Amino acid sequence: MEILIKNGFVFDPINHINGERMDIAIRNGKIVDSVDESSAKVINASGMIVMPGGVDIHAHIAGSEVNAGRLLRPEDHAKDVEPKTPITRSGVGYSIPSTFTTGYRYSRMGYTTVMNPSMPPLEAKHTHEELSDTPIIDKATFPLLGDWWFALEYLSRGQIEECAKHIAWMITSTKGYAIKIVNPGGLESWGFGKNVESLDTEVPYFNITPREIIRGLCKVNKMLNLPHTIHVHTNNLGKPGNFATCLETMKCVEDLAVDEKPVIHITHCQFCAFKGEDWRTMSSGAEEIAKYVNNRSHVTLDMGQVIFTDTTTMTADGPFQYTLYELSGNKWVNHDVETETSSGIVPFHYRRKSYVHAVQWTIGLELALLIKDTWKIYMTTDHPNGGPFTSYPRIIAWLMSSQARKETLKKVNPRARSKSLLPTIDRELDFYEIAIMTRVGQAKALGLKEKGHLGVGADADVAIYKINPELTDPSKDYKLVRKAFERAAYTIKSGEIVVKDGEVVKHVEGATIWLKIKTSSPIEVSEDIKRRFREYWTVEYENYPVSEKYLAISNPKEVEASI
């Protein structure tokens, strides 16, 4: 099918196109130079913004953790019900929508690619089943390898190359996309009811520290030439004073960077930018982190913005989730995934009038605005931890308009407001920068070469929003901006129009992207590992890998490792 998008204001930062009025031609799911206007479907995009389809670098949308959250929260489903239509299936859920609804809601906002971070390798099959059931969007998932027993063993013995081979086998066999590290060392310690306090606390029985784990896996990542960097959820997340740990984590891999390329991604940075001694004195550490990041190029971040709403927190960070339960007194789930990782779920309500929650809200926005280079920080809510992904348009409005921020600041806790830097920040992002933060930068950080731009040969994932950058002033008409980003005028996925005027008009399936890592010699799994699988895992070694047939639509990316 051929499509011609005519006269839109195109924002394509990778090709340095900033709001120029031009046409975009699509043939067979790819962007091409030109198509025959008489036979192609013509979309008149005059007075509208044309951007590459949205890319979300971090959103928990599938897996056993998300499903446990669904089980835990029937009241979350009752709150938000979507009936079926002739095209779409029915679904429920506000903060943890069901799989089909997740796909539809993302595509309605013009998003076409979503990364599901944190997949316990043991739950890989479950995660892929859910991902296959998430329509329209392309997705990938990151296996949790920061507390993987074999990795810890190899690294404590200093066998980086063996570790790399093992990780290559793990990523390929669980059909993962990147190395996810959550509270390195902490999750293994949690098995003994402990946590790690700093980067240099030793992990029980493994003779290794979080610093060695992060550095080791960073080297592994480089050896395997993975498209994304290591994806790190820092130690001490969600504790006052943890901005120091966050800075320390970024510093510990500084020397591993070459050619000013990023080597580490600190995810949901808001949750690890707290200053202060305890919850009473807790304040924002965004300034220090921004100062560090502004002078370095080896790190990328995502916001993890908090929205004032009732949501569900879920991470693989068991000890953190337990702390959250103690703070909130809410119902909770905590789980030890055999030898691999832990996890926890607690429903949480972020309130405007709460000092801590209001400070958290300001931290996210301060990070996004104080870090000068938008290629380094991306917009997320760590869905659903900070708020559901459906609130992205609200964040866009806050980023584009200081007036919108002031309106919300008026309503938050006065002590948090008076201590915050936010009222003094005048910076307002434009559509070009928003395009970078919501899609282009994320695609670049993920190494998705066919996504995040509209150059010839790119995947035809396009979002068109009904807002005229020449006639609207986003800093004043932020409500219009929010509305436009909530309901895309058109979303085009792989060359098919899937959304029109904010409604799904076609149900298509999205692909699952995974890495096929090629090493110089084929990876052999040692008899010792097989033996231990039999001894320690509930799943036999032979049944452990996810076969390619398991994925509804498989989109492997081949990677040549340098080992």
Added chain:
Amino acid sequence: MVNLYPKREFKVPIFAECINPEIFEDKTLSEIAELEVWEGNKRKKLGEFFKIEEVKAETEEPTITLYGDLSRIRRIGTKMRRGIIKIQGDVGMHLGEEMEGGKIVVRGNVDSWAGSMMKGGIIEIHGNASHYLGAPYRGSTVGMRGGRIIVHGNAGNEVGAYMRKGIIKVYGNVGQFVGLRMRKGTIFVAGDAEGRMGACMKGGKIIVCGHVDSILPSFTIENVKGKVKVEADEIAQGPFYLFLGDLTENGMGKLYVSKEKNSHLGFYEKYL
């Protein structure tokens, strides 16, 4: 003022959130007939189920009167803020869910979850109420946050669970777990309670004027009171045993149980 008469017997549950005086106000009869309801999984129109008539108003408040057996109709008066709904017959689940104001009067029995999560207004039931009266939706921890529920008949289990404010008065008997996990507010029971009153309660007041089998062991006796204030102009004559609990939650809820009807609880007096 609008009257609704069912056109036929209902077999499948019908979700009729649109039966709300505020929505009916300023609409013509044909517009009201077009309102959306769900019969099972099918989207239908209100006019397919009800004969709709306009009658001369008795009050200035927008009023809806329903007649007949409505025990399959759910969610009547959801989120209503003002006006009056009168129901002459039995009615289904979730009556007046998340209601904020106005009044609902039922001359019949009501199914479960009446006044669930309500914030204000009055629900008066002249027949019996079923389970979860004023309780929150499954999984939620925020129950009733205001308003009044008055039941002249009996009520089922878990009356006023997770209650945070407001008052529930039951003039008949109640089932088990009245005031489960309540935090504040008042529950008055003129009849008997089946047991496990105030389990896990943290605060608030439960008054039982009839017989109870036993008190949960996590409650301690505090006093014997001659009378208890139910609300501003209503006093329950005792004497009552006053228990405090639930200690498993470090709660300070007050549980008043009639001394007269429960002579078997007399042994508690030696702990005073």
